[in-house]
Amino acid sequence: MFPSPGAAYPPPEELFAGRYAVDGTLPWGGVASYYRAHSEGTPLILCVLPIDLSRSKGAEAAFSELAYGLGSLRSVAVPRVLDAGIIDGVPYLAFRDIRGTVLGTLLRDRPLSSLNVLCLASEVLDALGAAHAQGLTHGDLTPQNIVVSRRQNGRLGAELIGLGIVPLIRSFPESSPHAARTGSGQHAIAYMAPELFGGGTSSPSTDLYAVGALLHHMALGAPRMGVEADEGFDDIPGLPEVIGRAMASQPQNRYADAFAMRAALDWLEVESAKQNPRTQDIAPWMETSSIGSIPVPSLNSPLPPAFKAGSHPPGTVVGRSGARPIPIEPTRVDEVGSDRTFRWRQIALLSLLLAGLLLAGYWWDAALRDDGLTPHLGLNPGAQHGE
Numbered sequence: 001m002f003p004s005p006g007a008a009y010p011p012p013e014e015l016f017a018g019r020y021a022v023d024g025t026l027p028w029g030g031v032a033s034y035y036r037a038h039s040e041g042t043p044l045i046l047c048v049l050p051i052d053l054s055r056s057k058g059a060e061a062a063f064s065e066l067a068y069g070l071g072s073l074r075s076v077a078v079p080r081v082l083d084a085g086i087i088d089g090v091p092y093l094a095f096r097d098i099r100g101t102v103l104g105t106l107l108r109d110r111p112l113s114s115l116n117v118l119c120l121a122s123e124v125l126d127a128l129g130a131a132h133a134q135g136l137t138h139g140d141l142t143p144q145n146i147v148v149s150r151r152q153n154g155r156l157g158a159e160l161i162g163l164g165i166v167p168l169i170r171s172f173p174e175s176s177p178h179a180a181r182t183g184s185g186q187h188a189i190a191y192m193a194p195e196l197f198g199g200g201t202s203s204p205s206t207d208l209y210a211v212g213a214l215l216h217h218m219a220l221g222a223p224r225m226g227v228e229a230d231e232g233f234d235d236i237p238g239l240p241e242v243i244g245r246a247m248a249s250q251p252q253n254r255y256a257d258a259f260a261m262r263a264a265l266d267w268l269e270v271e272s273a274k275q276n277p278r279t280q281d282i283a284p285w286m287e288t289s290s291i292g293s294i295p296v297p298s299l300n301s302p303l304p305p306a307f308k309a310g311s312h313p314p315g316t317v318v319g320r321s322g323a324r325p326i327p328i329e330p331t332r333v334d335e336v337g338s339d340r341t342f343r344w345r346q347i348a349l350l351s352l353l354l355a356g357l358l359l360a361g362y363w364w365d366a367a368l369r370d371d372g373l374t375p376h377l378g379l380n381p382g383a384q385h386g387e
Helices: 057-071 114-133 165-171 204-220 239-246 258-275 339-378
Strands: 021-026 033-039 042-048 081-087 090-096 146-150 156-160
Touching (some): 057 081, 057 090, 057 165
Antiparallel strands (some): 042 090, 081 090
């Protein structure tokens, strides 16, 4: 039993009957199927993987490890996983509701502005840094797996979906008819590092290669195909150097990790702002102590500051053995509610407790008054002798 792209078999309404109410299909990803759904009034996203776990115990254990690893990620650019399960051999992930458009749709019209290119790439690298720290790789980083929305500050923001799905499928080709597919989207091949064509496995280095292709695609409207001239980067003249290093044919010649590559992009953002301040939002930067990972005192230096390690320590992994069963019944999603709602509940509970204490004190005081009147009346001599 395999779900097909864009639709599940059986239909998602039957697959999740009694668990989630499916509202509709989402045109996201390329290998997995995504649905907008809700549970007890809480909106969320369902991701169905095209793999039959009943065919391989190893695949079931690997999915369990992937689900718990994703559940421990903490990055603003990765949707938080709320539930994971297996129904008739079909695995699914449920994560918090996000709104936006896949980057592939945005890139059909025209390239993005230099500021949006750097902002989106920085958030993608932030997500990859958090994932790599957990031992997870994406393996299918293309514009179809990046959901773009507008932040409160007006800038575009990215959220990465599809983490670890393609590496899981390729590890168990006997369990999925999609194991031979190259990836997601029209330009998927251009995002694949050379070693993947020779039977190599996904790694942090192959993800960084894909980020290089992503930078080229966002800046010029198409991913880089082979060696090209360094033209079209007027706003960010140093970007071709970053792209070239990220897409080096030998993995050892690429950036050491996602945080090192993000530091290079942060420095490009500072340099491009100096050269073309009209295209950059430079004033608000000066109100903070740093720009990305670049301290403000270093802005006037002609050289980038010393690289510092990223700020994403590995989270707490719930389980990795694969022996623990993944829950079939969905986890309650009350935690999706905001912290503000939780605080109001606490305040209401404390108010009820305080009111109860006040009422108890009032009752106790009234009882003591009643007891004090009885002996006072009993001391009346006339009352004792019937006078």
